[in-house]
Amino acid sequence: MGQTVSEAVIRRMHEWGVHRVYGYPGDGIGEFDGALGKAERKGEGFEYIRPTHEEMxxxxxxxxxxxxxxxxxCIATSSPxxxxxxxGLYDAKxxxxxxVAIVGQQGLASIGTFTQQEDNLERxxxxxxxxxxxxxTPDQALAVxxxxxxxxIARLQPAVIVFPHDVQGMDVxxxxxxxxxSRxxxxxxxxxxxxxxxELRRAAEVINAGERVTFLVGAGARGATDEVLAAADRTGAGIITALRGKDVIPADVPYHSQxxxxLGSLxxxxQIQDCDTIVLLGTNYPYGEFLPKSGQARxxxxxxxxEQLGVRYPTEVNLWGDVRSTLDALLPLLEQKEDRSWQEKIAAEFHDWEQEMERQAMLTFPDGGNPRRIFHELNRRLPEGAIVTCDAGTTADWYGHHIRLRRGMQGDLSGRLASMNGAMPYAIAAKFxxxxxxxxxxxxxxxxxxLGMNELITIKKHLAAWxxxxxxxxxxxxxxxxxxxWEMRTEDGNPxxxxxxxxxxxxxxxxxxLLGFNGITVxxxxxxxxxxxxxxxxxGVTVIDDxxxxxxxxxxxxxxxxxRNNTVKAFAKGDPLAPQVLVDSAEGIVSEGIERVKGALHLGSKEG
Structure with a gap:
């Protein structure tokens, strides 16, 4: 018995290892959805998760x-x-x-005729x-x-399949x-x-010549934790992680300064200001002002x-490869350093910084709770294998400052896009x-x-399956x-x-x-x-309203x-929250005063 194009696509997706999809139905993808339902009834389908919105x-x-x-x-209907x-696809990019996104389209005969829900989706x-x-055409489907x-997979980017409604039901x-x-x-x-x-030898020569080597490690180094640590041990390097690379290096590595x-540490x-060599491993870290000055470090x-090599810092050697394979090949070429003073200095400073972060978490404010406190308490109690997601905004600051992920834990967020609304769908996908x-x-x-509140409904629907x-x-x-x-004040000087x-x-x-979950107000x-x-x-599910x-x-x-100057300008222009902000900011600055003085002395600067 023959099969439709939709049925053939579903079977092919199984061959690609797909076992779960996130979709939202609609008439433009209806024939394909029907095939998914048929496959589910036969026990040959995917786990189909329908959140409350296609963006999710x-x-x-x-x-x-x-x-x-x-x-x-992810799967959705045509235009809307x-x-x-x-x-969400830009987040992936x-x-x-x-x-891979599969999106419906109106029938072939309607394309380019301005009919309802027909738009140029390829464009x-x-x-x-x-x-x-x-x-x-049916003959083209599997090749697409x-x-x-x-x-x-090869480009590490999203790909989109546009699937016209009539083609979905054609025989193949x-x-x-x-x-x-194309077969x-x-x-x-x-x-x-x-x-x-x-090229590996050139890279090794640069690293071996360094006395104060720093590794900046990103999410592109996932799967290479042991190799990064082995290279750091051999070269005496200190380690910094980009926010998305936070879980690549265990927090208990003493010379990992987060x-x-x-939202980083002093x-x-x-490290950045003192290193003479910087090695970027699987990161497209976008903040050039927090990288070494040109000419300071090799x-x-x-x-x-x-395409992302050599665009953030004037690197001497750009190695196109995955981090794990590249470090495997590079390690035999790296010289064993006996001098551990660079790592010891980083570890000692970070020990002091952790004490400072605890002091910051324990501050009290006159007009509400300290947002750092719950992150501090969570970090002390994270169970083995925990997964933590965070959203864009000050949540990411507290996550960066206070959450320490041990080996086996995971954490992530919308990184370069830094989109609000990512933490809940991330957490739900992590749980599935x-x-x-x-x-x-x-x-x-x-x-x-x-949309986060709505996604509690999605959780309610699927909770029993976890x-x-x-x-x-x-x-x-x-x-x-x-x-x-805060950005209005500190970046633009506006109230x-x-x-x-x-x-x-x-x-x-x-x-x-209201949804039958546990709710706690702090x-x-x-x-x-x-x-x-x-x-x-x-x-079960608990929402802490902090x-x-x-x-x-x-x-x-x-x-x-x-x-400092932009904040003063914002206050001078009549910031409506200035009195409260001044009190709360004073609390934080007084607590960190010792570190601020250390930083100013270290930099030879009058700022801070």
């Missing part, structure tokens, strides 16, 4: 790729559903992960996707599917050796790329994305991928109100789009505009209870520890004159 499906597919190393797959997925997706193709998956036969017919295979291209030996930049900043970069592990979502109230139902959502309830409020910045206060714990810092303990002990001040400053490791 694309974010979930992106997160699935990040947390599993597999291709994420397809358009809704674009933000920005963070270099493979996703729409041309920028976000590394491959976009419409399936126009194979090329989409193969290209997404066996492909013969005919002109114009393709469901086999990925190898991505274990090792640079040539002469992140650098606005020891990481000192540079080597390793990345699987050749690893349902036996504890997942914690940390999110601001603004992002939670976008091996361990423990799922914790920590909502930073400050009634403010706090990161943007906060409350018309745009205020977030309507909502009983988030009550919303959780209004006092001293209750944060008990709330975290109760949430982690509860075999009521905190909107005025706690996300202080960078070094306060520059620009940061």
């Amino acid at each position: 499906s694309a974010f979930m597919a992106t997160a699935h790729a990040k947390f599993t190393g597999e291709v994420g797959v 559903g397809a358009f809704h997925m674009i933000t 920005s963070d270099n992960v493979p996703v 729409v997706f041309a920028d976000v996707a590394c491959y976009v193709q419409t399936i126009t 599917v194979d090329t989409a998956f193969r290209t997404a 036969g066996e492909l013969g050796a005919e002109h114009w017919v 393709s295979s469901a086999v990925a291209a190898s991505t274990r790329i090792t640079p040539p030996q002469d 992140q650098v930049g606005l 020891p990481s900043l000192h 540079g080597v970069q390793v990345d699987l994305k050749p 991928a690893h349902s036996d592990r504890t997942v914690i979502c940390t999110i601001g109230d603004g992002a939670f109100q976008m 091996d361990d139902p423990t799922f914790v959502v920590i909502v930073m309830h400050n009634d403010d789009l706090a990161q943007v409020s 906060v505009w409350r018309t745009s910045q205020d977030v309507e206060s909502v009983d988030y714990a009550g919303w959780a209870r 209004t006092k810092d001293e209750d944060a520890a008990a709330a975290v303990e109760a949430a982690l002990a509860h075999r 009521v905190v001040t909107r005025n706690a400053p996300p202080l960078p490791p070094k306060i520059t004159s620009e940061y």
Whole structure:
């Protein structure tokens, strides 16, 4: 008995290892959805997760790729559903992960005739996707599917298949050796790329000549933890991780000083300012002001994305390869360094920094809870194998400053795109991928109100399927789009505009209870520890509604004159929150005063 194009595509997706898809139905993809339903009834389908919005499906597919190393797959109907997925697909593009999106289209005869829900989808997706193709004939279908998956894997980017409604239901036969017919295979291209030996020797010469080597490690080094540590041990290098690479290097490595930049640590900043050699491993770190000055340090970069080599810092050697294979080949060429003074200096500074972070977490504010406190208490209680997601905004500051991921733990967020609204779909996808592990979502109230609150409904639908139902959502309830409020002050010298910045206060714990979940409201810092303990002990979903001040400053490791002067300008222009901000900022700055003085002395600067 013959099969339809949709049935053939489903079988091919199985060959590509797909076992879960994130989709939202609609008439433009209806025939394909019907085939998915038929396959499910026969026990041959995928686990089909339907969130509350197509944007969530694309974010979930992106997160699935990040947390599993597999291709994420999302499905939506024609124009409106397809358009809704674009933000999530840009997240995949920005963070270099493979996703395949299948989007419906009106029938072939309607293309280009301005009928309802018919738009030029190939043109729409041309920028976000590394491959976009419409399936126009049954003979072409499998070649398009194979090329989409193969290209997404090789290019580490999203690919889009446009699937017209009438083609979805056409009959497909066996492909013969005919002109114009591609008989393709469901086999990925190898991505274990090792640079040539002469280039490896050049890189080794640069690294061996360094006395103060720093490794800047990103998410592109996932799977190469042991190799990075072996190279650091041989070269005496200090380690900094980009925010998305936080889980690549265990937090208990003493010379791993966590992140650098606005949400980084002072020891990481000192590493950058003092190193004579920097090695970028699987990172496209975008903040050039937090990289060494030109001419200060010699540079080597390793990345699987050749177009991203040498664009952040004037590196001498750019190695096109995956980090693990490249370091395997590079290690025999690296000289064993006996001098550990560089690593010891970093470790000593970071020990002091950790004490400072605890002091910051223990501060009290007159107008609300300290947002750092619950992250500090969570970090002390993270169970083995935990997965932590965070959203864009000040949530990312507290995550960077206080969460320390041990070996076996994972954490991620919308990185280069830095999109709000990512933490909840990321956490849900992580739970579907690893349902036996504890997942914690940390999110601001603004992002939670976008679509995050709705996704509790998705969790309610699927909770019974998870091996361990423990799922914790920590909502930073400050009634403010706090990161943007601070950026208005510190970047532009403008007062906060409350018309745009205020977030309507909502009983988030009550919303959780309405859905049958556990809801805990925290209004006092001293209750944060008990709330975290109760949430982690509860075999189910817990939403912690953490009521905190909107005025706690996300202080960078070094306060520059620009940061200070712009804030003063904002206050002078009539910032409506200036009195409270001054009090809360003073608390933070006084606590960090010792570190600020150290930083100023270290830099020979009058700033800070």
